[in-house]
Amino acid sequence: MAVRTYLQAISDGLREEMRSDERVFVMGEDVGAFGGAFKVTDGLLEEFGAARVRDTPIAEAGIVGTAVGAALAGLRPVCEMQFGDFVACGFDQLVNVAGKMHYRLGLAVPLTVRLPVGGGFSGGPFHSQNPEAWFMHAPGLKVVAPSTPADAKGLLAAAIRDPNPVIFLEHKHLYRRVKGEVPEAALPTPMTARIARPGEDLSVFAYGAMVHTALEAVSELEADVEVVDLRSLVPLDEEAILASVRKTSKALVLDEANATCAAGAQVAALIADRAFEDLDGPVRRLATPDVPIPFSPPLEQAVLPGTTRVKEAIRELLDY
Amino acid sequence: MAVRTYLQAISDGLREEMRSDERVFVMGEDVGAFGGAFKVTDGLLEEFGAARVRDTPIAEAGIVGTAVGAALAGLRPVCEMQFGDFVACGFDQLVNVAGKMHYRLGLAVPLTVRLPVGGGFSGGPFHSQNPEAWFMHAPGLKVVAPSTPADAKGLLAAAIRDPNPVIFLEHKHLYRRVKGEVPEAALPTPMTARIARPGEDLSVFAYGAMVHTALEAVSELEADVEVVDLRSLVPLDEEAILASVRKTSKALVLDEANATCAAGAQVAALIADRAFEDLDGPVRRLATPDVPIPFSPPLEQAVLPGTTRVKEAIRELLDY
């Protein structure tokens, strides 16, 4: 096992899938010689050539839509949005074309869309968004959100090999900040939740960057808190969520996305419906309020959930 | 008070706003001489002329984006999407341009987008969707969903007079099916919830067509069930929701939209967080499962929540 950053792990995963399956190719703005805005595709052009590492025009509907066509023709496109925010420009092709194709017509659309998402570095309202809930609310799309290098690589392999359109959320703030052991072999990670830290007294549910926020918060507390890394949002590992709540009887659901109708709302609603009898307290949520992500550091810090607020919420709920 | 259909009430509301405020104009595909796909704008061209009743090209981004420009210039555009489903093609302009303008730059965008939504008449996967949750998860957009003719007219007036972009959901299945008394005067309806039927033993939360499904179900039961018509999804009348649960201690949340991350998930999560102590049972949800809306009647009926399933859910929860 080698120690890799989150970003390197995504790069590795992409390279290995391209090596082992010649149907796999990448496309996006500046992904070729430039290696992508975040350098995830750096070096791929040299190894695989311009036919499989395709610079595209600035056309997000074009990127998603042509990828659907290529997928129907038997290829396995991996699209990069330069920032996850721009997926709004390819939204219709994703939700109406890619997502409904199999249900309507029995045609599989094996397609991966990589979305660099998330805030925390003064990206402002158009370079910090977490759009996953839109796609969770669009039938036919899978949505995964790794938090560790190993899962980033493994879930990317799983996404690329999946016969369905998969939205792959990669959190920009983890790219170079998070390092970890990553298996050399290209093992796909199952689209299930993972216990990031076991505990008995309270469960924190999170995904992506918020897993680290949760772990950091818990590490600063004297309490036996479980942290569940959801990893996959569609499919959502409902059994793992319910099992954790059954054990701890208390749930805090974390989200970096805007609060209303977020992934966390779905998780909380699930718990309230199906684990009600196991609950010893309210299902607490912590998320970014419903505001565009502001640019200025003190404002951004004020809206994104941070360890201080997570600790407070955990303490309050433990005392409940 | 005159008795009007839901559709007539929307027409009336539009006409009255256009009469009383010359800044108000409508735009959309076939809204002029043809009067709109559902005839909501019928007769407006004759009364107000082609400058204020504008047929547009088939260009949803164009419709939303030019409306934003017109709003900035001091007008009050009311856009019609021919079917709510096509709003996906104007999604980016709504969430990134219209929704964030005031927070970022202090510019108001008084803009109404009318979305004929909902299923129940074999419209199939592209003419039956309920997209409200996408917009609830996009800060800066208001979202309203009337269920009665009076509220359809009143909320349309409220939407048009609001200085913000408002998504106005009009349920196609209510257009001609629902009739009711509508005040002559153009009184805006507040963006708050309404008790559609008071009760003591259980609260059903619904909006749009599901309010009628809920009322019908309740009328067939011997039970004292409260039906809360949310009417506005953004802002969401949290106090009214919590007050109802405090009274009844049991909550069923209904949604015609796909279940995951739906409006109902948000309502359920709210209750689980803030009314936990008042609950005497799980927060139950009933929604369309995460599938595109199928065309064939037995399939469509199998996925849309109907009175039978609502009754079952109520009974189960009452017996809990």
Add this chain to the structure above:
Amino acid sequence: MESFDRRAGELLSDDDRVGLLRQMLLMRAVEERGNALYKQGKIPGSFYDGRGQEAVSVGATWALSGADPVCSPLIRDLGAHLVKGTDLTQIFQHYMGRENALSHGREGNVHFGDKGVGVVGMVSMLPDMMVVATGLAMAYRMRAEQRCALTFFGDGATSRGDWHEAMNWAGLDRLPVIFLMECNQLAYSTPSARQFARDPIERAAAYGVHATTVDGNDVEAVFVAAHDARERALAGDGPTLIEAQTFRMHGHGAHDDARYVDPGLIAEWAARDPIDRYSARLTERGLDVTGLAEDVAAEVAEAVAVALTAPMPDPATATEGVFCTSAPAGEQLGRGAERWSGFAAMAQRLPSAAAA
């Protein structure tokens, strides 16, 4: 307009001609029956047809090889499905929302596809499928396959951004795709004059897209234009935009009486009916086409009779198939019927290829 007559003479056999007429008759017969079934309440939702535009989808699809997909026929383009060889009975079952192999009741109207014959069903959002067709062409180019994709769209659909993204993308990469613009002068109630200031065909060259305008009510002209576009695509010379000038003879859908259309215009175009014109031409040419309409009627009647016995889908299946659960083995789009006699002639010259 270019002269297509001479080229048609070179390319089409008499069998082709009878075949073209037959498919147009079939399209009309299916849609007439469809309208009747709709009015009888046997088709739920709504019903859309392409009356008067039969030459467009039939003529263009006739030029495709078995491996060239249509992605996608739109609501006026039933002929593309028929030429490719989709089963009539299944089509009627699909229309009526009964259990069927094309959509299993999940879709209605002309929103079906038949992957077995290489037809991808449309989505309603216009013209999204142009972009998908461009992606198919991109894949063929990447794999150096001698195939091209055909996509249809209306004059109205040209106003949307996806039209532009597809045109630009295909022109940039010189992709083997045929863009067939069906200029029926209306988009629902909106005349083309309220859709664009200048005919989109004028923009084609400035996208690097070859362009040609044809009489869309002349099935041979449409065939020739599509044939030549396909040749160009396979030769690596990039995409073609074909503008087929035609007219929508019915309302937008069965619910629409189209009273907004000038009756004079309808009469004018009725005189140019593609089926009447072509029947007369073939008769003049000495071909006996008298029995065709009856044949076709019988075929339709039989298909409907069987379809009417098909059950409705099982409600228990309503939530199945949102996701694909097993990876498709190889390419999902099969080979459709190969109608043009030129393919058979080529195959005879190349016996080994024919065997493959």
Add this chain to the structure above:
Amino acid sequence: MESFDRRAGELLSDDDRVGLLRQMLLMRAVEERGNALYKQGKIPGSFYDGRGQEAVSVGATWALSGADPVCSPLIRDLGAHLVKGTDLTQIFQHYMGRENALSHGREGNVHFGDKGVGVVGMVSMLPDMMVVATGLAMAYRMRAEQRCALTFFGDGATSRGDWHEAMNWAGLDRLPVIFLMECNQLAYSTPSARQFARDPIERAAAYGVHATTVDGNDVEAVFVAAHDARERALAGDGPTLIEAQTFRMHGHGAHDDARYVDPGLIAEWAARDPIDRYSARLTERGLDVTGLAEDVAAEVAEAVAVALTAPMPDPATATEGVFCTSAPAGEQLGRGAERWSGFAAMAQRLPSAAAA
């Protein structure tokens, strides 16, 4: 390219000329200081500049009346903000994420607007604001106001669907809008040749949009093109697409060393620097422009000094203002500075209008 020199001679006074140079110098000085502040860690996030492209935004905006909005300047178009009259200190406070009147810390980079002077801030999604500018023009047409809107976008942005929807819409309704395409030959790392097969300017006429190409490093040429486009717009003759040929002299942003750009190309374009060229031209013309750079430097230094004393925004305000809580009274976009001497001359001829 058309001959702009003669027209510039007719239209521009010497005051205009000095003003144009001054604004270009100002843009460069602000951006140089911005890059330095970024490297010092005083500007969070990233920083983008328009070095070498100053003539485009300065020249075009100079042609606008006070009531003509810019919607929107993009990341290379700081000059539009400066010409319209946005306060320098506020700009630096905005860049540094301090409390400021333009965005209150909610935005960064060139993503600011100043409604008081009629500038709508950009959104990142390219080229969304073209559509919004088209909507402004639609409103002016509806109210029969003598105003037009100016919008900027890059060569890369022309590939997106919204470009098309705006072009088509404006052409169809002959709207008073100026589309300024800033052809700096790159989109991030992607050269124009990978963006389109043919220059988008070639499509303009087929949208019903007048088109013209100018030397984007010649501020007078850009001014004349914008001036004429505005006249055309106000006369009811519809939109104009102006293509300004220029070159991006820095990386895409401060983080980008642009090593993918051929150094020969950079040297070639450096020799055509719009500021150096124009300084030389004005000196040749006998105008004394020696003190301008110093003036501008002092202005910038002072603005920065003040900005550095501004507080960061109060975190408690972070969630305020998502919604507007009171209806705006009348039009929100105010009047910007009116720079072109022609407006003053007209006002003198029409004293009553000037008083209004």
